[in-house]
Amino acid sequence: MAGKAKKILSVIIVLTLVGAALGYFIWNKPHLDIAGATGTKVVATELYKAFTTDSVSAKQHYIQQVLEVSGTVNSISKNQQNQALVLIKTGADGAFINCTMEGPADDIKEGATVAIKGICSGIGQGDADLGIMGDVYLVRGYLVK
Amino acid sequence: MKRILLSVWMLISAVNTVSAQKYYTKNGNVSFFSKTNMENIKADNNQVMSVLNPQTGELQFSLLVKSFHFPKALMEEHFNENYLESDKFPKSTFKGTINDISKVNFASDGTYPVTVSGELTIHGVTNTATTKGNIIIKGGKITGTAIFIVALADYKVAIPKLVENNISKTIEITVNCLYDQKM
Structure with a gap:
């Protein structure tokens, strides 16, 4: 039972970290690189x-x-x-x-x-x-x- | 007699030229500033068209909303797509008058405090706006500055609940235009 709770907790922590990382990258998404873009x-x-x-x-x-x-x-x-x-x-x-x-x-x-x-x-x-x-x-x- | 007529004609021409002088720019600056405890957001637009008539005090400016540049790409996206809806309302304008233009001596360097009033259109909504500004004369160059304090709700700009603590309910719009002369 304790093992199951541990697994659930691990999944929650991983999901939270992934969500936070995703949010961070979206929030800090760089502007389009005009110099490197094809116009x-x-x-x-x-x-x-x-x-x-x-x-x-x-x-x-x-x-x-x-x-x-x-x-x-x-x-x-x-x-x-x-x-x-x-x-x-x-x-x-x-x-x-x-x-x-x-x-x-x-x-x-x-x-x-x-x-x-x-x-x-x-x-x-x-x-x-x-x-x-x-x-x-x-x-x-x-x-x- | 001919000389007198010529002198009168020259005088009339000179008066007409002065009275017809107007000043304009196609690259004035308007910045947008929102201050909250969470974060400060500033964006600049350096593609502002503005015309100033020093005789009447008439002043107008117009800008393309899509020309605002934000430090973060996501802010710029949200500003255009969700808040200002720049596809639907591509331009913001101000059309008004410098009420005390007679206080400005365009021939003498100095900073002249003035009051500006007129109609400000943002997000397709037009409201009367009055604010204080300065006309700065330096070496024959004319710069106009003013700060408008704008409540977003007055212009039907809705901020989603998720980011309502990140964006101030009132924003500062600073106008700073260096004019060229147009006869």
Whole structure:
């Protein structure tokens, strides 16, 4: 009888430990490794066109997806958090693929053709009265070598 | 006579240019902060679009909820899927006015305390919001800051029982936007 109780207790302890370990791993699950992930290749002009001509389809295909966006660098600067900010031309005046970099950006030069991999969070709001176009945002960006 | 007309025209043009000046950014910062005894949670969004009209004090900002980045992947998942439902409500916006914009001297460096009021939309729910902030002028650059204290229940954001001790019922939303000039 004592042996049976011991067995049950052992099973409970093992299950508790497994449950705790599982909970710990889920809670501390790392973010997606963008640098190592395979991104869907898309040209900046096509990506912007997709969001401005058929936003429903663009949302389904691109939002929260890892994309590898290629195009010409319009400018590179730093945001308020000191992260590199790369704007890729879209063919539309004043509208860009707006990439906030997580990886190094020292090799990125204005006017160069680049491919940047990151997660697409959608198209931002513009202001038609002011002629401010909405950008398509890419977060956690990495330069594809 | 021609000279006088030219001078008047130049003066009118200059006045119109100043009055038409607006400031904007597409990469302002909004952070979210929840503090409880169990844990503190902070997330940042550096893809905030904001427009400020220094003449009228009109101020607006708009952000994509999916651009918030959390330290933990699971927090980010829950934030998007369960709490803010970002597929259903992809944007959060504020549209309002800096009530005491006349106190700000945009030509002189300094920190100018202001009051902002307007309509804040989160999770598809719009409420009137008023808060204090600062307009900071430094070397010709304009930065706007403000903190909104938001009760999640006011925006119909439901927190599951299992994690209700981990997430504060009221959160701090800090806006920090460095503006570029747009004529």
